[in-house]
Amino acid sequence: MTHQFEGRRWTLPAQVYAAPLELYAGLPLTAAQLEGELKRLGYHRAEQADRPGSYRLSGPALEVALRPARFADESRPAANLTLATGAKGLESLRDASGHEVAVARLEPLLIGSIFPIHGEDRIVVTPEEVPPLLPAALKAVEDRKFDTHHGVDPLGMLRALWVNVRAGQIEQGGSTLTQQLVRSYFLSSRQTLSRKLREAAMAMALDAHFTKADLMNAYINEIFLGQDGDRAIHGFGLASEFYFGKPLAEENLSEIALLVAIVRGPSYYDPRRHPERARARRDLVLKLLAEQGVVSAADARAAAGRPLGVTARPSGTYYPAYLDFVRRTLRRDYAEDDLTKAGLRIYTSLDPRAQEDAEGALEKELARLDKLHKGHAEPLEGAVVVTAPQSGEVSAIVGGRDVGYDGFDRALDARRSMGSLVKPFIYLTALESGRYNAATVIQDEPVDVKLAGGRHWRPENFTHQSNGPVPLVRALSESLNLATVGVGLDLGLPKVTQTLERFGLAQPPEQVPAMLLGAIDVSPLEAAQLFNGLANGGFRSPLRAVRAVIGADGKALKAFPLEVTPVATPEVVYQLDRMLVSVMEHGTGRSGRALLPPQLTVAGKSGTSSEYRDSWFAGFSGSHLVVVWVGYDDNAPTGFTGSAGALPVWAHVMADLGTSSWAPPLPDSLAEVQLEYSSGLRALPGCADELVTVAVPAGASLPAKPGCNFPPAGTAQEGPSLRERAEQWLKGLVHP
Amino acid sequence: MRSMRLGTVTGVLAATLTLSACTLMQPSPSFPHPAPPAAGSPSGSAQPAPATPAPETPGTLTAPPERPPAPVPRQFHLSAASGALVSQAHAQAGSGDPVAAAATLERALRIEPENPLLWIELGRVRLNANNPSQADAMGRKALSLATGDPAAQASAWRLIADSLRARGRNGEAAEAESHAEHLAAAR
Numbered sequence: 001m002t003h004q005f006e007g008r009r010w011t012l013p014a015q016v017y018a019a020p021l022e023l024y025a026g027l028p029l030t031a032a033q034l035e036g037e038l039k040r041l042g043y044h045r046a047e048q049a050d051r052p053g054s055y056r057l058s059g060p061a062l063e064v065a066l067r068p069a070r071f072a073d074e075s076r077p078a079a080n081l082t083l084a085t086g087a088k089g090l091e092s093l094r095d096a097s098g099h100e101v102a103v104a105r106l107e108p109l110l111i112g113s114i115f116p117i118h119g120e121d122r123i124v125v126t127p128e129e130v131p132p133l134l135p136a137a138l139k140a141v142e143d144r145k146f147d148t149h150h151g152v153d154p155l156g157m158l159r160a161l162w163v164n165v166r167a168g169q170i171e172q173g174g175s176t177l178t179q180q181l182v183r184s185y186f187l188s189s190r191q192t193l194s195r196k197l198r199e200a201a202m203a204m205a206l207d208a209h210f211t212k213a214d215l216m217n218a219y220i221n222e223i224f225l226g227q228d229g230d231r232a233i234h235g236f237g238l239a240s241e242f243y244f245g246k247p248l249a250e251e252n253l254s255e256i257a258l259l260v261a262i263v264r265g266p267s268y269y270d271p272r273r274h275p276e277r278a279r280a281r282r283d284l285v286l287k288l289l290a291e292q293g294v295v296s297a298a299d300a301r302a303a304a305g306r307p308l309g310v311t312a313r314p315s316g317t318y319y320p321a322y323l324d325f326v327r328r329t330l331r332r333d334y335a336e337d338d339l340t341k342a343g344l345r346i347y348t349s350l351d352p353r354a355q356e357d358a359e360g361a362l363e364k365e366l367a368r369l370d371k372l373h374k375g376h377a378e379p380l381e382g383a384v385v386v387t388a389p390q391s392g393e394v395s396a397i398v399g400g401r402d403v404g405y406d407g408f409d410r411a412l413d414a415r416r417s418m419g420s421l422v423k424p425f426i427y428l429t430a431l432e433s434g435r436y437n438a439a440t441v442i443q444d445e446p447v448d449v450k451l452a453g454g455r456h457w458r459p460e461n462f463t464h465q466s467n468g469p470v471p472l473v474r475a476l477s478e479s480l481n482l483a484t485v486g487v488g489l490d491l492g493l494p495k496v497t498q499t500l501e502r503f504g505l506a507q508p509p510e511q512v513p514a515m516l517l518g519a520i521d522v523s524p525l526e527a528a529q530l531f532n533g534l535a536n537g538g539f540r541s542p543l544r545a546v547r548a549v550i551g552a553d554g555k556a557l558k559a560f561p562l563e564v565t566p567v568a569t570p571e572v573v574y575q576l577d578r579m580l581v582s583v584m585e586h587g588t589g590r591s592g593r594a595l596l597p598p599q600l601t602v603a604g605k606s607g608t609s610s611e612y613r614d615s616w617f618a619g620f621s622g623s624h625l626v627v628v629w630v631g632y633d634d635n636a637p638t639g640f641t642g643s644a645g646a647l648p649v650w651a652h653v654m655a656d657l658g659t660s661s662w663a664p665p666l667p668d669s670l671a672e673v674q675l676e677y678s679s680g681l682r683a684l685p686g687c688a689d690e691l692v693t694v695a696v697p698a699g700a701s702l703p704a705k706p707g708c709n710f711p712p713a714g715t716a717q718e719g720p721s722l723r724e725r726a727e728q729w730l731k732g733l734v735h736p
Numbered sequence: 737m738r739s740m741r742l743g744t745v746t747g748v749l750a751a752t753l754t755l756s757a758c759t760l761m762q763p764s765p766s767f768p769h770p771a772p773p774a775a776g777s778p779s780g781s782a783q784p785a786p787a788t789p790a791p792e793t794p795g796t797l798t799a800p801p802e803r804p805p806a807p808v809p810r811q812f813h814l815s816a817a818s819g820a821l822v823s824q825a826h827a828q829a830g831s832g833d834p835v836a837a838a839a840t841l842e843r844a845l846r847i848e849p850e851n852p853l854l855w856i857e858l859g860r861v862r863l864n865a866n867n868p869s870q871a872d873a874m875g876r877k878a879l880s881l882a883t884g885d886p887a888a889q890a891s892a893w894r895l896i897a898d899s900l901r902a903r904g905r906n907g908e909a910a911e912a913e914s915h916a917e918h919l920a921a922a923r
Contacts, residue, residue, distance in 0.1 A: 024817030247894055391842070401836050547842075548839070563873075566877075622850070
């Protein structure tokens with residue numbers, strides 16, 4: 001048995017980390033946001049930044065005592081860093097000796113772990129990482145004779161027996177720490193007399209073979225301290241993260257007292273569900289510690305005056321949908337046992353701020369939409385995926401409105417009809433053919449396709465009306481079904497299918513004309529993969545959440561490097577993306593504009609599947625791609641178009657992200673021109689009601705709107721020459 | 737009329753199928769001319785430039801570009817943060833650790849994803865790690881971002897040329913090399 005104890009290592013679930021925040025001059029992060037990032041990592045504000053995990057504010061500067069940190073590629077010792085922020089964000093970083101630092105990172109946030117089926121999760125701590133107060137407090141409260149007894153405390157047991165006999169049932173443990181360890185480690189916690197005897201015998205055997213220090217450390221890493229869904233919180237290392245969001249070494253007296261209080265009944269004294277009970281027991285622990293001289297009476301009193309200090313939400317913060325994606329990525333390469341037991345560290349690209357923005361926006365908007373559409377038994381559901389388009393790194397995944405619930409992950413598993421999200425890929429195929437550009441007039445008129453078996457397919461526009469001749473840019477902006485089907489049939493289903501497959505569609509869609517209106521089932525994550533290529537200038541990057549896997553020995557086991565594959569020319573993608581900007585300015589994305597900063601250029605496309613079963617919005621800025629799906633789990637009609645359901649969620653996420661404009665360089669072979677939106681005729685401000693800017697191949701012949709007074713060929717246009725003249729004039733003044 | 741034409745979907749499909757060889761994987765081989773920077777681009781602000789003369793016929797206008805090709809060059813630089821990371825990556829590559837070098841360059845790319853110089857650096861690491869197809873792709877990614885910076889465009893073409901040569905595609909490599917030389921000369 002002692003052999004078993006010795007031989008069996010702790011099962012060490014793989015620990016999963018978010019992306020570390022990179023700090024550098026120019027990072028658009030306000031002082032308040034910086035402080036928020038530090039608080040998220042459990043840093044506390046102090047008079048002096050003298051202990052790792054603390055920071056101090058002095059005027060516009062913030063001095064932080066960084067903890068030692070392990071990243072995927074290196075370890076960094078504890079270090080002090082002074083950060084100066086200004087109106088535009090972070091202005092400078094200096095080390096303890098005042099030298100400028102070009103780039104530094106905060107340690108990555110622990111976001112969870114991959115624990116085994118039976119749910120046991122822990123962060124193992126070494127004796128050096130344990131504040132000395134903790135073992136002292138455990139002994140004082142749970143086992144006063146720990147240092148001298150031989151594994152059991154007969155007097156204590158007798159006292160417990162007496163209590164139990166009097167009560168007619170087992171009420172009191174009277175167990176030593178060693179017995180508690182045995183029970184947790186080897187036995188179930190069912191209390192029968194024979195089991196108690198076996199437990200006592202085993203405790204004595206352990207005591208004979210191991211030092212008290214080893215047993216104490218084993219206890220600190222083993223004992224059960226809470227439950228989070230199907231995850232069991234074992235050991236003080238994880239409990240410290242779970243309840244306080246910071247390392248055990250940084251716990252103060254009142255926090256240690258609370259953890260010791262929880263030992264007696266993690267469910268009964270759960271500080272989040274029963275704060276009064278937990279507080280009363282914590283204060284009792286503090287009183288015991290003072291009585292036994294472990295701490296001074298004054299310190300105990302001061303600690304008893306402090307609030308519980310528990311974070312609102314369990315930290316090690318547990319983003320189930322994101323972790324689900326991480327787990328699936330890793331299962332391709334690792335056995336379940338390696339993930340749950342081998343102490344791996346997994347570094348991901350999760351951006352906690354983006355994740356929280358996405359969770360918040362979905363929760364809030366779905367609550368609002370539910371009120372608009374009463375009468376359905378179950379609440380609306382939704383999913384959000386956020387990526388960094390240039391790398392394909394996934395920043396956030398929300399799998400449903402109950403973000404803490406580790407259940408059906410809609411972002412990965414809800415395969416729903418993509419609806420009009422397919423249209424950009426049809427128009428991209430059209431631009432590639434060389435026969436269409438944004439100004440090409442196409443026919444929005446009734447379509448009748450004969451299908452096999454003499455049936456007919458007669459799609460309709462959303463408005464049940466046709467619009468006749470419309471420019472391509474308007475057909476896409478307003479998501480006109482008939483015009484799109486016309487273009488798609490002209491190009492051919494195989495050609496459109498090829499485009500979708502190049503951009504990352506996994507399964508070829510059924511070759512029926514209805515695929516042109518999005519009768520193609522995709523998950524929100526798959527939709528994000530498709531749109532990521534549009535957001536990335538025609539380069540496909542496989543969406544990835546895992547950056548690296550590091551073994552318990554600190555060696556990199558696997559990296560998931562950045563890959564790009566050209567899948568369409570930057571010229572064609574620029575033309576298409578420019579039209580997706582016009583979706584936001586003139587078309588179905590317009591109602592989202594009001595929620596976004598006016599100067600922010602974004603591109604997007606709504607999607608509504610038949611009978612309003614699925615409401616989609618997918619779109620991007622320069623630095624973020626966001627895909628939102630809203631619908632019912634039972635596939636019932638929602639009554640919402642993509643613009644009414646998913647768009648407000650999308651726009652809120654985009655607005656919260658603090659993102660940058662879509663602004664790729666205009667390819668040399670293209671020109672940007674203004675068209676009259678309704679007709680597609682070239683026009684100028686003042687000679688048309690609504691103008692739209694499009695990109696077309698330079699030299700494309702475009703019909704002009706009669707009555708527009710275009711400047712004669714060969715003359716310079718309005719602004720530039722004036723600016724140039726002004727510059728010449730200025731030069732003349734400076735250098736006469 | 738339309739429904740009649742659409743009625744023969746299968747015929748249309750068959751016809752387009754034969755035309756559907758995937759020809760769009762390569763960027764346009766046309767010679768890239770410098771162009772003004774895009775609004776909000778990382779270096780240099782958008783500066784409108786004089787329009788090129790456009791031929792005009794009554795009723796029809798050839799689109800005179802509103803952001804036309806014009807000799808307003810820009811030059812990409814590394815920010816202080818990316819510069820420090822690129823130096824670190826060079827040291828890592830020099831000590832025989834291309835995996836670490838690539839990871840460090842990815843850090844820099846997260847800070848400046850639209851800087852073509854970083855894509856070229858990462859492409860070079862991939863090429864040295866015997867991954868010429870990714871090196872080629874990163875060269876093309878850099879090229880798409882480097883509009884207006886002939887120096888950056890030239891080094892992107894050189895990366896592409898080397899990647900092609902590593903795969904034995906010497907003819908295409910020579911063509912890419914000549915793009916690079918042309919650009920370097922045009923500076």
